[in-house]
Amino acid sequence: MRISIPKNHPRAVSLGIREMLVDGLKAGLVVEEGLIAHGRGETFDYLIGEKTTPSAIMAINTAAALLLMSSHPIISVNGNFAALCGKEIINLSRACGALIEVNLFYHSVRRERAIQNHLEKLGATDVLGVGRDRSAKIPNLNGERKRVDPRGIAVADTVFVPLEDGDRTEALIRMGKKVIAVDLNPLSRTAVHATICIVDNVVRVIPILIQMILELKGKNRHSLTSMIRRFDNLRNLNESLKLIRLGGSEISATV
Ligand code: ATP
Numbered sequence: 001m002r003i004s005i006p007k008n009h010p011r012a013v014s015l016g017i018r019e020m021l022v023d024g025l026k027a028g029l030v031v032e033e034g035l036i037a038h039g040r041g042e043t044f045d046y047l048i049g050e051k052t053t054p055s056a057i058m059a060i061n062t063a064a065a066l067l068l069m070s071s072h073p074i075i076s077v078n079g080n081f082a083a084l085c086g087k088e089i090i091n092l093s094r095a096c097g098a099l100i101e102v103n104l105f106y107h108s109v110r111r112e113r114a115i116q117n118h119l120e121k122l123g124a125t126d127v128l129g130v131g132r133d134r135s136a137k138i139p140n141l142n143g144e145r146k147r148v149d150p151r152g153i154a155v156a157d158t159v160f161v162p163l164e165d166g167d168r169t170e171a172l173i174r175m176g177k178k179v180i181a182v183d184l185n186p187l188s189r190t191a192v193h194a195t196i197c198i199v200d201n202v203v204r205v206i207p208i209l210i211q212m213i214l215e216l217k218g219k220n221r222h223s224l225t226s227m228i229r230r231f232d233n234l235r236n237l238n239e240s241l242k243l244i245r246l247g248g249s250e251i252s253a254t255v
Pocket of ligand 1: 029037038041042044080139163164165166167174182184185187188190191200201202203
């Protein structure tokens with residue numbers, strides 16, 4: 001039986017997110033390992049103050065510009081992302097014209113179908129990367145994640161990959177694709193190798209990203225291109241690290 005979380009509990013939002021993942025586990029979207037990966041994310045979320053930082057806003061803004069400038073953007077969906085952001089995935093896909101593809105580290109046909117059904121119930125019309133559709137391959141990548149849809153990740157110019165592992169990000173970059181990652185850990189291989197890494201909780205990122213895409217839609221290609229050119233991923237990650245260090249020194253000063 002589940003206890004109800006008091007709204008004024010200091011960790012109410014964080015506990016609510018945990019419940020979404022537990023519900024996702026029960027519904028067959030999430031695997032146990034996904035809960036542990038979320039725990040790693042929570043730690044970093046705690047350290048950045050559980051809010052969207054100015055450097056994350058800068059990364060989200062650039063990601064919005066890149067998605068609008070891409071001719072074949074794809075949103076790669078795993079179990080945690082589907083459980084946390086179901087409806088927002090569809091809204092994001094509509095806002096920037098990106099297709100949705102399922103890609104799982106801990107792959108099973110049953111889970112792939114569960115994620116497809118979940119997204120279709122929420123309004124998705126064409127979920128790629130399911131069953132026989134995984135007939136193309138990402139070169140030099142181990143495991144089931146290398147199997148991708150020939151209409152999707154295989155031919156994408158930009159791949160949006162929240163909660164990703166570093167191997168696949170590196171493999172996609174080697175294929176010449178742009179990768180937009182969402183990862184609370186600024187030290188992960190994903191964060192470092194992505195074209196743009198947004199260091200923030202994916203639950204907070206997607207609504208802001210959709211808003212920024214809608215705002216940037218009226219801008220000309222030249223200004224979007226210069227926004228993308230100005231962005232330096234490693235410098236942006238270092239801003240997140242500085243903020244984490246600063247948080248630590250502020251606490252010691254007040255104790
Ligand atoms: P890498 O292979 O890139 O070095 P890793 O081995 O930590 O990273 P995973 O085990 O796949 O990769 O973990 C997933 C990543 O997702 C973790 O870095 C974690 O910080 C991040 N993460 C988990 N939950 C969230 C969330 N809700 N929002 C943003 N990032 C998250």
